[in-house]
Amino acid sequence: MVLQKRLDYGFNGYQVPAMPRATRSARRRGTVRRRVEENQMCAFDLLATVAGNLLLEKESTPTSSNTSNQKDKCSIVNQDEQDGNKTLKVEPCDQGSCDKNFFVSENVSHAPNVNHSSKESSFPQNDDHSGFTSIMTTSNCTERLVAKNSDNGKIKNEVGSFCSQIEEGLSMYRESGGCELQGEAKTLVKDESNSTGKVLTGTVPDMCSSEYPAPFKGKPPAMPSSDSSPKAPLCGDHDPLSLLPSHRDNVKVVSRDDDENSSGCTHPSTTSRYFKRASRIGDRRIRKILASKHWKFGSKFKDETLSNPDGFIKPIYRSRKDCYKRQRAQMNVPFKKRKLFDHSTVWTSDGGTNNHGFFNSTEKGIGDASASCPKLQGGTGKSCSVSGQHTSFQCRDSHVKLRIKSFRVPELFIEIPETATVGSLKRTVMEAVTAILGGGLHIGVLLKGNKVRDDNITLLQSGISHDNQLDALGFTLEPNLSQSPPPLCSGDSPHLLPGDAPQLLARSPHNQDIVDHVSANVPPESHVACLGNLVESDHDSAPSPTETSVDKSTTDSKALVPVPAMSVEALSVVPALRKSNRSEIAQRRIRRPFSVSEVEALVQAVEKLGTGRWRDVKLRAFDNAKHRTYVDLKDKWKTLVHTARISPQQRRGEPVPQELLDRVLCAHAYWSQQQAKQQLKQQPETCLLL
DNA sequence: TTTAGGG
DNA sequence: CCCTAAA
Numbered sequence A: 001m002v003l004q005k006r007l008d009y010g011f012n013g014y015q016v017p018a019m020p021r022a023t024r025s026a027r028r029r030g031t032v033r034r035r036v037e038e039n040q041m042c043a044f045d046l047l048a049t050v051a052g053n054l055l056l057e058k059e060s061t062p063t064s065s066n067t068s069n070q071k072d073k074c075s076i077v078n079q080d081e082q083d084g085n086k087t088l089k090v091e092p093c094d095q096g097s098c099d100k101n102f103f104v105s106e107n108v109s110h111a112p113n114v115n116h117s118s119k120e121s122s123f124p125q126n127d128d129h130s131g132f133t134s135i136m137t138t139s140n141c142t143e144r145l146v147a148k149n150s151d152n153g154k155i156k157n158e159v160g161s162f163c164s165q166i167e168e169g170l171s172m173y174r175e176s177g178g179c180e181l182q183g184e185a186k187t188l189v190k191d192e193s194n195s196t197g198k199v200l201t202g203t204v205p206d207m208c209s210s211e212y213p214a215p216f217k218g219k220p221p222a223m224p225s226s227d228s229s230p231k232a233p234l235c236g237d238h239d240p241l242s243l244l245p246s247h248r249d250n251v252k253v254v255s256r257d258d259d260e261n262s263s264g265c266t267h268p269s270t271t272s273r274y275f276k277r278a279s280r281i282g283d284r285r286i287r288k289i290l291a292s293k294h295w296k297f298g299s300k301f302k303d304e305t306l307s308n309p310d311g312f313i314k315p316i317y318r319s320r321k322d323c324y325k326r327q328r329a330q331m332n333v334p335f336k337k338r339k340l341f342d343h344s345t346v347w348t349s350d351g352g353t354n355n356h357g358f359f360n361s362t363e364k365g366i367g368d369a370s371a372s373c374p375k376l377q378g379g380t381g382k383s384c385s386v387s388g389q390h391t392s393f394q395c396r397d398s399h400v401k402l403r404i405k406s407f408r409v410p411e412l413f414i415e416i417p418e419t420a421t422v423g424s425l426k427r428t429v430m431e432a433v434t435a436i437l438g439g440g441l442h443i444g445v446l447l448k449g450n451k452v453r454d455d456n457i458t459l460l461q462s463g464i465s466h467d468n469q470l471d472a473l474g475f476t477l478e479p480n481l482s483q484s485p486p487p488l489c490s491g492d493s494p495h496l497l498p499g500d501a502p503q504l505l506a507r508s509p510h511n512q513d514i515v516d517h518v519s520a521n522v523p524p525e526s527h528v529a530c531l532g533n534l535v536e537s538d539h540d541s542a543p544s545p546t547e548t549s550v551d552k553s554t555t556d557s558k559a560l561v562p563v564p565a566m567s568v569e570a571l572s573v574v575p576a577l578r579k580s581n582r583s584e585i586a587q588r589r590i591r592r593p594f595s596v597s598e599v600e601a602l603v604q605a606v607e608k609l610g611t612g613r614w615r616d617v618k619l620r621a622f623d624n625a626k627h628r629t630y631v632d633l634k635d636k637w638k639t640l641v642h643t644a645r646i647s648p649q650q651r652r653g654e655p656v657p658q659e660l661l662d663r664v665l666c667a668h669a670y671w672s673q674q675q676a677k678q679q680l681k682q683q684p685e686t687c688l689l690l
Numbered sequence B: 001t002t003t004a005g006g007g
Numbered sequence C: 001c002c003c004t005a006a007a
Helices: A026-051 A159-176 A271-301 A320-330 A335-339 A363-378 A422-438 A550-555 A568-577 A596-609 A614-621 A630-645 A658-689
Strands: A002-007 A009-011 A054-059 A088-092 A178-181 A184-187 A253-257 A347-350 A357-359 A387-394 A399-409 A412-415 A442-447 A473-478 A528-532 A559-562
Touching: A596 A614, A596 A630, A596 A658, A614 A630, A630 A658
Parallel strands: A002 A399, A009 A399, A253 A528
Antiparallel strands: A002 A054, A054 A088, A178 A184, A253 A559, A347 A357, A387 A399, A442 A473
């Protein structure tokens, strides 16, 4: 069975300067967007191809019988199962079957995301900010190496082995801090973790200060630093160089750095919320800040144009770092405000000569892409609709032939300064599209407006094979939301991000230093471009090997992405590593049990601040732990109180020292009393007033 | 955005 | 942890 699909990527819409809202759902969208952004670099080349005409061809082994039980074969979207048959190949139209195969299949499309692991060794309980901030940084880099064979445009399909290679190869970046591609070694980032990483395991001195309510003064909380984080073996660190693909003629290395971490500020909100906020913020930021400022630096990059030897023009992604640095330098923004800078989704794209263009895929746009489709049950969604036609349908041989006239790209929102050139606009759009494409696309199948979710049913079973249904058949491109679960190495230490892409940013996980942009090191003229992608580090000590949180994947991406022109590998590789199937955009955050040290910190903070001031508690004791929101802390306190009241036998999970539980009860009682007193005081007052 | 609580 | 009403 051969399905030939021609893909025309159309924009569902893009807006120039319009920035969509920020709704609660932004969180999800933000996440999605983030993901997209994360991977954006991915397929530049693909983009080019897309711009032209793409043929999506699916070749599946023909099933001789209609009753083929081989479900997979019928599914257009692949699943996890690696079935060669399910692979979608994107090929240039003119070549019906050449070796250029872009694998779009999900199987392959797992981006090598990295996990990030972060670890906070302890809660820095510094009072506030001064000393160190925590940050973890993990940058996840999404990296892609794409090899291009310039000859004849033939691309070698080396996906299988390549994927693994890449991942490993990338890891090297992290360690060495430099990558060498094609004989060019560029230092992208230095991993400073070793040098700067100090583990803070102590108690915060001030905790014992007089602030502590009288009742507790007597017992200054001792902070056991139980948290020493064992360093897990670095997974994925292998001899990178050897693994790096050497055959690529042209490798484009793009590094994206997220500066989120660099700011070093922690956000009180949940990670997922971060995204939401981030995206929103990002927009705002883009709108407001970039609009006015970006071109300050914009000019700076003007001259940077990179073109491949073979005449391929490669857009260079500059790191936003520069921009951000300036901004930061200019403003000493208070904690809350600084948040705004986090997760900015904007990166300056100077595709060569102009860098005025900023591309921002808003949550909505991207989010819709992925999210809306499923919702489109009534009919094909605007953004998701794909005009598809079947050129022919042959029941007899049980082959379904489809011709997809065009694919619609989910909404793209682009903001670009008025002063930007048309060329930059084009590039910006291109980048936006690339970002989406590079994000590891999923193909959605819509039948009469309903999304066909079950990939295992046959076309026959789904009804797609019915002639009359073909008109109702639609395909959608969906951002790949799936997260790549961190490798099994659940190292607490950030260094360990096993499967991760090389982390470009210097991280000092333990001391949680602020990571500054390392990307600065990258010479402008180098082919290494940095895309600014903010990395959200959550250095949580939570070892969650199985973690697949969206947040993480989205957040962590810092990447150095070598993107060779038109390489199949890029697509196949990147996506391949990615975990799939989680199309759910918003996933429940992974569970991260509080460690004893965290509990300690929490108890200490609550003893001091009382209940009801969770934000302060967060700031005080968990400022570095981005993944602990004040809500989380509040919830934890709730459970702690509960735990303290029940018998030890009934308790589950990591045992909390009785001493701590006692303090919990004590503090809880104390503050409850205080609260009651407060109310009593107020009662009379109100009465008097009345 | 935070708090406070229920789920 | 999530979700939300309230503030």
